[in-house]
Amino acid sequence: MEPKIMDNARPIVEMRDIAKTFGSTRALRGVNFTVMRGEVHALLGRNGAGKSTLVSTLSGYVSADTGSIRIGEVEVEAVGQNYAPSIRKLIAHVQQTPQLFNLLTVAENLFVENPLVRRGFGVVSHKLMLERAAGLLDEWNMDIQPRSLAGELGAGTRQLLEIMKALSRGVPVMILDEPTAALSNAEKRILFEHVRALKAKGVSFVYISHHLDEVFEIADTVTILRDGKVVKEREPVERLDVETIADLMMGEKTVRSTRQDFMADEAPILLQARGIRLDRFSEKDIDFEVRAGEIVALAGPVGGGKEALAMVLAGQQRPEDGEVISPRGKLPTIGLVPTDRHASGYVGILGVRENVAIGGLDVLSGKLGFISKGKEARHVGRLAQQTNVIASSLEQAVSQLSGGNQQKVVFARALCRAPEVIVALSPTRGVDVGAKEQLYSLLRDLASKGLGVVVVSDEEDEIDQLANRVVIVFEGHVVDELVGEYTIKDLILRMEGVV
Numbered sequence: 085m086e087p088k089i090m091d092n093a094r095p096i097v098e099m100r101d102i103a104k105t106f107g108s109t110r111a112l113r114g115v116n117f118t119v120m121r122g123e124v125h126a127l128l129g130r131n132g133a134g135k136s137t138l139v140s141t142l143s144g145y146v147s148a149d150t151g152s153i154r155i156g157e158v159e160v161e162a163v164g165q166n167y168a169p170s171i172r173k174l175i176a177h178v179q180q181t182p183q184l185f186n187l188l189t190v191a192e193n194l195f196v197e198n199p200l201v202r203r204g205f206g207v208v209s210h211k212l213m214l215e216r217a218a219g220l221l222d223e224w225n226m227d228i229q230p231r232s233l234a235g236e237l238g239a240g241t242r243q244l245l246e247i248m249k250a251l252s253r254g255v256p257v258m259i260l261d262e263p264t265a266a267l268s269n270a271e272k273r274i275l276f277e278h279v280r281a282l283k284a285k286g287v288s289f290v291y292i293s294h295h296l297d298e299v300f301e302i303a304d305t306v307t308i309l310r311d312g313k314v315v316k317e318r319e320p321v322e323r324l325d326v327e328t329i330a331d332l333m334m335g336e337k338t339v340r341s342t343r344q345d346f347m348a349d350e351a352p353i354l355l356q357a358r359g360i361r362l363d364r365f366s367e368k369d370i371d372f373e374v375r376a377g378e379i380v381a382l383a384g385p386v387g388g389g390k391e392a393l394a395m396v397l398a399g400q401q402r403p404e405d406g407e408v409i410s411p412r413g414k415l416p417t418i419g420l421v422p423t424d425r426h427a428s429g430y431v432g433i434l435g436v437r438e439n440v441a442i443g444g445l446d447v448l449s450g451k452l453g454f455i456s457k458g459k460e461a462r463h464v465g466r467l468a469q470q471t472n473v474i475a476s477s478l479e480q481a482v483s484q485l486s487g488g489n490q491q492k493v494v495f496a497r498a499l500c501r502a503p504e505v506i507v508a509l510s511p512t513r514g515v516d517v518g519a520k521e522q523l524y525s526l527l528r529d530l531a532s533k534g535l536g537v538v539v540v541s542d543e544e545d546e547i548d549q550l551a552n553r554v555v556i557v558f559e560g561h562v563v564d565e566l567v568g569e570y571t572i573k574d575l576i577l578r579m580e581g582v583v
């Protein structure tokens with residue numbers, strides 16, 4: 085499949101004058117984008133800037149309104165007709181929204197489209213497929229069975245599977261759209277190793293992420309989109325810093341806020357977990373409480389128990405032992421932002437209004453159980469504004485929103501019932517730097533009104549900016565706690581100490 089003439093000076097991807105309009109939204113307004121051989125090219129921009137749309141026109145997943153594309157030796161009019169088949173051998177695209185088949189096995193998902201496991205007449209050899217899958221899983225250090233159903237795996241494992249599937253296709257151009265959204269640090273390391281190894285062989289990457297630290301670690305070149313236009317083209321990453329990138333993305337200065345403490349001295353306990361044993365293997369119990377006005381973060385390695393503890397607190401998961409109570413008797417209303425938005429956060433075909441209202445049908449309905457349309461529209465409108473959802477209207481299907489805006493809808497849903505406690509797992513996943521600050525200020529505002537806020541996060545900056553208390557959970561129990569005036573260095577040391 086190697087091209088006959090390796091011309092390294094000529095871009096492997098050349099997109100010219102790409103424009104795309106969805107209804108009244110001008111997602112792309114004449115974008116040029118090039119990728120060189122063996123480079124990792126980061127494509128950045130705020131939520132809705134057009135990143136996913138641009139790479140989707142590149143892979144042929146959506147057609148553009150104007151423009152042309154060349155990948156390797158293949159030139160296509162990016163308009164109208166489906167050209168995905170003509171570039172199949174040149175490009176792989178890991179999309180922002182997961183595409184695995186939940187009812188197929190891991191092996192089937194990995195090789196369903198791969199000719200490597202076909203024998204004569206195109207018949208799939210199951211034996212070969214299982215062998216190849218086992219080999220690939222081994223190479224990626226993944227401890228899962230080729231025969232497991234994809235739907236039964238955790239979000240991180242599923243994301244890694246999609247990436248593995250794409251990277252093992254042996255194509256010269258790879259698109260990774262927010263590939264690390266559901267990955268643990270360890271999984272991220274595995275991904276980066278593979279990216280580096282493939283890059284050394286001349287494979288090119290288009291890398292989309294809202295984690296600028298990742299961009300500095302893995303990317304060579306940066307292009308920034310804003311409102312469907314390129315505002316920085318092919319800048320070497322060494323010439324940029326986080327602030328410059330953030331300002332270019334947002335078109336204005338973004339100020340990083342710092343944490344504030346809203347908890348009164350005698351703040352009442354809203355929620356109390358006593359003697360929690362997360363699973364049969366936990367050796368120690370967890371005792372944990374959330375007070376009014378407190379923002380507490382649960383930190384620690386993925387799978388160490390912080391997510392499970394949060395789900396127990398939210399009443400979504402039953403602990404092996406122990407109980408969650410409230411000193412006031414009745415348990416408080418809890419708003420949950422789940423970790424895997426695609427699986428349990430929203431219903432894509434429904435609009436923003438319906439998705440948010442699902443979170444609080446009881447509070448929106450009157451005595452007879454009917455929903456008051458006016459009340460609903462006002463309530464949802466206010467929540468969408470608070471969470472900064474950007475959509476063409478409240479009726480727009482959530483599947484049509486950009487990834488970051490889907491996450492904001494999930495957040496708005498969690499707030500719909502006027503909760504007294506918020507439990508938010510990775511609340512700003514996929515959200516741009518500006519909207520992140522808006523969500524942080526919203527959480528602070530809620531704490532200032534006496535809500536208890538529990539945040540589960542893997543981002544040190546996020547924890548540092550928000551939490552007055554950090555509880556580190558490792559191997560199913562609480563191993564450490566930081567309270568009050570800790571520094572980010574304290575935090576990193578404690579977090580590293582357990583990883």
Ligand SMILES: Nc1ncnc2c1ncn2[C@@H]1O[C@H](COP(=O)(O)OP(=O)(O)OP(=O)(O)O)[C@@H](O)[C@H]1O
Nearest residue numbers: 106111131132133134135136137484485486487488
């Ligand atoms: N199928 C669609 N129908 C209608 N509008 C769409 C569709 N897909 C994307 N859009 C709109 O196009 C714009 C660009 O979206 P896109 O998904 O490319 O943003 P993005 O840069 O990837 O953002 P994010 O960082 O949040 O993922 C947004 O306003 C989005 O709502």
Ligand SMILES: [Mg+2]
Nearest residue numbers: 136180486487
């Ligand atoms: Mg996107």
